[in-house]
Amino acid sequence: DSGVTQTPKHLITATGQRVTLRCSPRSGDLSVYWYQQSLDQGLQFLIQYYNGEERAKGNILERFSAQQFPDLHSELNLSSLELGDSALYFCASSGEGLNHHGYTFGSGTRLTVV
């Protein structure tokens, strides 16, 4: 157990629908990062939150949004889903600054859009 909790582990939904992925960071970590892993695409950075505020944005579609709540958990909202959104979505957390091991990842949510 890495200490980063992601729910649900699996999600199957239809095109056009909206889903919410949830992440609880490791205790004490203020930063949360969301990554998408599609086939052959590696880990694509989507967005980062730090202590409730958006810090950095990557290749996140306008149909996607995220937020980090006062208790530091984060949610990634995916709307108007398309077949191509099927992927593994990882959440990671870190403390202030860069420590030697970088991020701690959760086990991911596998989203399948049918």
Next chain:
Amino acid sequence: DQQVKQNSPSLSVQEGRISILNCDYTNSMFDYFLWYKKYPAEGPTFLISISSIKDKNEDGRFTVFLNKSAKHLSLHIVPSQPGDSAVYFCAASDKSGGSNYKLTFGKGTLLTVNP
């Protein structure tokens, strides 16, 4: 534009031999490099890292080498074991964001160690 490249999607080696995984980067602002290992149905886990002020870091069977002039790093696993079979991601961080660092990942290399 891929700033971190792992040009070999897969690598197969025999148990007991050396595994060498390669990674190239283009951003000269990168100053810290990490390797993560990922098993199926799990998230990536940290393996080993190296600062740009060093050219080698060793941890047991794992050694990372950094060649800054060539913008290249490699991960050596000696001896390779079947349990090392996993996807290996190279990642890099730059200090441009201060404490707000962001890791940029390569696409990963699937290592298979055959008994």
